[in-house]
Amino acid sequence: MQLTTRLQRVLVRPFRGAGHRTAFVAAGLPLHLAVVPLWLWLLGTMAALVPAVAALPVLLTLVVTPLLTAGQRRRYRAFVGHDLPRPAAPGPGRHWTSAVRRLTTGAWWRQVCYHAVAGPLLAVLDLAVLAVWAAAAVAASIYVWIWALPPQWQVADLGYTPQAAYLTAGGLALLFLGPRLTGALARLESRAAEVLLGPSRTEKLARRVADLAESRAGVLDAADAERRRIERDLHDGAQQRLVSLAVNLGLARATLADLPADARQVIDEAHREAKEAIAELNDLVRGLHPAVLEDRGLDAALSGVAARLPIPVRVAVDLPQRPSPTVEAVAYFVVSEALTNVVKHARATRAEVTVERIGETLRVVVADDGAGGADLAAADGGTGLAGLAKRVASVDGTFCCRSPAGGPTVLTVELPCAP
Amino acid sequence: MRAVIAEDSLLLRIGVAKVLEAAGFEVCAQVADAEGLLAAVEEHRPDIAVVDVRMPPGFTDEGVRAALVLRRQYPRTAVLLLSQYVEERYAADLLAANTSGVGYLLKQRVADVEEFADSVRRVAVGGTALDPQVVAQLLVRRHSDPLDRLTPREREVLELMAGGRSNSGIAAALFVTESAIAKHINSIFTKLDLPRADADHRRVLAVLRFLGVATA
Numbered sequence: 113m114q115l116t117t118r119l120q121r122v123l124v125r126p127f128r129g130a131g132h133r134t135a136f137v138a139a140g141l142p143l144h145l146a147v148v149p150l151w152l153w154l155l156g157t158m159a160a161l162v163p164a165v166a167a168l169p170v171l172l173t174l175v176v177t178p179l180l181t182a183g184q185r186r187r188y189r190a191f192v193g194h195d196l197p198r199p200a201a202p203g204p205g206r207h208w209t210s211a212v213r214r215l216t217t218g219a220w221w222r223q224v225c226y227h228a229v230a231g232p233l234l235a236v237l238d239l240a241v242l243a244v245w246a247a248a249a250v251a252a253s254i255y256v257w258i259w260a261l262p263p264q265w266q267v268a269d270l271g272y273t274p275q276a277a278y279l280t281a282g283g284l285a286l287l288f289l290g291p292r293l294t295g296a297l298a299r300l301e302s303r304a305a306e307v308l309l310g311p312s313r314t315e316k317l318a319r320r321v322a323d324l325a326e327s328r329a330g331v332l333d334a335a336d337a338e339r340r341r342i343e344r345d346l347h348d349g350a351q352q353r354l355v356s357l358a359v360n361l362g363l364a365r366a367t368l369a370d371l372p373a374d375a376r377q378v379i380d381e382a383h384r385e386a387k388e389a390i391a392e393l394n395d396l397v398r399g400l401h402p403a404v405l406e407d408r409g410l411d412a413a414l415s416g417v418a419a420r421l422p423i424p425v426r427v428a429v430d431l432p433q434r435p436s437p438t439v440e441a442v443a444y445f446v447v448s449e450a451l452t453n454v455v456k457h458a459r460a461t462r463a464e465v466t467v468e469r470i471g472e473t474l475r476v477v478v479a480d481d482g483a484g485g486a487d488l489a490a491a492d493g494g495t496g497l498a499g500l501a502k503r504v505a506s507v508d509g510t511f512c513c514r515s516p517a518g519g520p521t522v523l524t525v526e527l528p529c530a531p
Numbered sequence: 532m533r534a535v536i537a538e539d540s541l542l543l544r545i546g547v548a549k550v551l552e553a554a555g556f557e558v559c560a561q562v563a564d565a566e567g568l569l570a571a572v573e574e575h576r577p578d579i580a581v582v583d584v585r586m587p588p589g590f591t592d593e594g595v596r597a598a599l600v601l602r603r604q605y606p607r608t609a610v611l612l613l614s615q616y617v618e619e620r621y622a623a624d625l626l627a628a629n630t631s632g633v634g635y636l637l638k639q640r641v642a643d644v645e646e647f648a649d650s651v652r653r654v655a656v657g658g659t660a661l662d663p664q665v666v667a668q669l670l671v672r673r674h675s676d677p678l679d680r681l682t683p684r685e686r687e688v689l690e691l692m693a694g695g696r697s698n699s700g701i702a703a704a705l706f707v708t709e710s711a712i713a714k715h716i717n718s719i720f721t722k723l724d725l726p727r728a729d730a731d732h733r734r735v736l737a738v739l740r741f742l743g744v745a746t747a
Binding site for chain 2: 347348352353355356358359360362363365366367383387390391394402403404407408412415416418419420424425426427
């Protein structure tokens, strides 16, 4: 059992897919060789010292480059199984302007380099590998040839000599080597195509950044939608039930006057707790994504937050139109957390909130007249501020907190919003 | 007194009806949307309609719009809006049209059964009932500063007064005597430079006008 698996590993596995890879290599040969006549022509004209004519093969190279690239892409797709990534397309424009613009891109020159320089080199390697296969096939089966060919066709009179045995052994060794060489060359071919025909590293990174930005925006939107859904569910379910429970308990308290004192006390207690539960649930929902924010926007939601605080807060919201729900949610979160911090830590007597749109930026300022000294890195108050900074950074906003010891503290947040 | 209830949440509708019945109201109709409300008021001509702000089909401000129609078409039916959250513009819309016989309360206030019944009764006889939260939010909006001259206690009194309560109501809410309240109110009117008024309702009007809600 173990011997068979080991034999399989050594004898069979290297050949798996070898045909496919050989076909890949073979298919590359004509495409790689296509520029060779142009090279010869160019060298010929240079040898003949006719520089004017030398321009012709150069121009022709430029013309055939896109065709060859298309051919290489098809080969890559057919044998590797997926598309070769494309470099960024030049900007739109008239036919000839976009053609000229394409000539100035790095991607274009990498293509030319692939076909004109890498191509012929790869062709040599392709030929070598194909030759190894052919030699291996012929040598390994030398006895068959000796047996099958009529005697007068045999070039050298090998007969059943030791040389024939050496040839067979050599052929088998080459046969053994063939898949490995082909595999290495196929890897080299794919690598060359990816590097020279695919996007450059900068382009790849740029594309990756764009993809990440998009997916991050998607995740944020999804998280927001989820918060809204939870708010809806709580509102339609638990909140209604709790209010109904509190109403019933309140009615019991009001109408069951002839109950013993301890029973009344129990009802009182239950009524109070039900109301506290409602208040707590309302606070929770406000922290998630309050309905008023979705329905009426920042102005209404923020004045609600401000009105609930124990210190006087002025709110001024000046927005010609509503920003995106995600930006609204972040701005709401910033203000409500900042105001909570003000009440908890700043020992302030008043605070002021301004929200305005400046160009494509939503600027949120929360100022208080408290003791200052708020620190992003501080263990206590800092955790709140650091959380705010993170939430702001998630939409590519900027976060600035000026809080000298002795106050006042001014928190400025700028959130980008598309027009 | 006769009442109509418009509220799309079944639980709360039943709760409000129970509270009103326990307080001696006759609940003539309970409906779940604005259209049903208009039809029920047309049919029963109640003293008061208790209306949810968010109702089907749009779940935005159907209740407010229906309330404005009611106030115009049936001036003898008072309207009390119930809302999940405070949007002071709704209160302002309602008060701008007519300052008597209107109210705006948060839904959770229904749980304070007796106080809620008092508010409904007050509105039904032509008074006002504004949620303390509404008044607090109106104060947030104010940008002139006479309010800053008020003491915290005076602010509390102002909020309750703007909510439509009488002296005795404010005294009960703050656990102080009525004469102490009268003193606070005097001081508030002096600091805010408001015209004196004896009747509770005219006093409420003066405060609301000061807050920029009611028009003169």
